[in-house]
Amino acid sequence: MASHDSEPVSQAEAASLLDDLSSCPALVLAVSGGPDSTALMVLAARWRASLKSGPKLIAVTVGHGLRAEAAGEAKAVAKLARKLGVAHRILRWTGRKPKTGVPQAARLARYRLLADAAREAGAPAILTAHTLDDQAETVLIRMNRGSGIAGLAGMKRVSVIPGRADADVQLIRLFLGIPKSRLIGTLNAAKIPFADDPTNRDPRFTRARLRGLMPRLAGEGLDARRLATLARRLARAEAALAEMAAKAFDRLAETKSGLIALDRAGFSALAPETALRLLGRAIDHLGEEGPVELGKLEALFDALAPVLADPTGRLRRTLAGAVVAATPTAVTVERAPARRSRPLTTRRAGPQRGGKRR
Numbered sequence: 619m620a621s622h623d624s625e626p627v628s629q630a631e632a633a634s635l636l637d638d639l640s641s642c643p644a645l646v647l648a649v650s651g652g653p654d655s656t657a658l659m660v661l662a663a664r665w666r667a668s669l670k671s672g673p674k675l676i677a678v679t680v681g682h683g684l685r686a687e688a689a690g691e692a693k694a695v696a697k698l699a700r701k702l703g704v705a706h707r708i709l710r711w712t713g714r715k716p717k718t719g720v721p722q723a724a725r726l727a728r729y730r731l732l733a734d735a736a737r738e739a740g741a742p743a744i745l746t747a748h749t750l751d752d753q754a755e756t757v758l759i760r761m762n763r764g765s766g767i768a769g770l771a772g773m774k775r776v777s778v779i780p781g782r783a784d785a786d787v788q789l790i791r792l793f794l795g796i797p798k799s800r801l802i803g804t805l806n807a808a809k810i811p812f813a814d815d816p817t818n819r820d821p822r823f824t825r826a827r828l829r830g831l832m833p834r835l836a837g838e839g840l841d842a843r844r845l846a847t848l849a850r851r852l853a854r855a856e857a858a859l860a861e862m863a864a865k866a867f868d869r870l871a872e873t874k875s876g877l878i879a880l881d882r883a884g885f886s887a888l889a890p891e892t893a894l895r896l897l898g899r900a901i902d903h904l905g906e907e908g909p910v911e912l913g914k915l916e917a918l919f920d921a922l923a924p925v926l927a928d929p930t931g932r933l934r935r936t937l938a939g940a941v942v943a944a945t946p947t948a949v950t951v952e953r954a955p956a957r958r959s960r961p962l963t964t965r966r967a968g969p970q971r972g973g974k975r976r
Contacts, residue, residue: 626804644741651691651813654747657801663702748791754845772849863895900951905939
């Protein structure tokens with residue numbers, strides 16, 4: 619590790635990350651008590667203290683009820699928040715917990731509670747402490763899952779709340795360009811303790827297993843900085859491709875009530891990546907089952923290609939709540955009809971023909 623990777627984050631660096639938020643009435647800080655989020659609260663409090671006026675800071679700790687130690691960690695956050703002059707709230711994830719997919723469910727619950735707290739406080743943004751290391755791990759996870767360019771572009775600094783369609787509250791990942799070691803260095807320099815969550819090393823979870831691989835990958839030159847650089851470059855490519863698809867949509871799409879018709883000749887002439895994105899955009903717009911999965915979209919696109927090469931070719935498929943059809947003049951996408959529930963069948967009394975009775 620380079621020596622500068624453990625240097626504390628300076629007040630000037632923190633200000634450069636936060637100054638564009640100085641006009642907000644309030645900001646919610648997601649603070650679990652771990653090193654990253656504790657450093658977020660410390661640096662945000664120092665920044666706010668340097669301003670004559672600025673946003674109210676509200677640190678929010680979400681109790682998931684999954685670890686006995688978490689209650690004590692939340693109290694420690696509350697104590698530090700009082701010392702820093704930051705308001706603090708503890709919110710709890712109540713109700714039954716799933717037996718599988720716990721990290722994802724906990725993540726969505728956390729963001730739901732944070733979004734509710736932000737809206738209540740009139741805060742337009744939630745700040746999280748995702749770091750350069752988190753970005754690198756995200757790229758590895760998505761690479762392992764076979765993600766496309768959009769997935770490998772990693773996390774964005776500013777995005778919508780995961781699992782929510784809230785347009786009035788943004789999620790801002792403040793430290794995506796800063797290594798975790800520098801946040802720990804910031805706390806060590808100030809002699810501020812922080813919690814250690816053992817689930818971050820639990821091999822039952824994908825992120826923890828891949829995190830354990832990082833030192834070996836770094837030994838081969840594939841360290842967090844290079845993975846984050848890959849994400850940044852792919853984000854640039856993703857933005858360019860998305861713009862090309864948007865322009866193709868404007869040029870080729872005719873939108874009617876409940877239907878999008880893409881000019882067949884123009885669609886067939888597009889570069890495959892642009893055509894794929896254009897088709898996915900139309901399905902996402904009219905479908906009712908959420909964003910279409912890339913693998914399923916690619917399978918549909920592959921089935922469509924030979925049909926479009928034949929002037930008389932036709933196709934009709936359903937995907938993600940939308941019906942895609944190839945007609946002689948267009949590729950159309952419309953909302954799929956509601957699925958009918960299967961009616962109950964009644965059987966006549968008496969022996970059945972063929973087969974054993976069960």
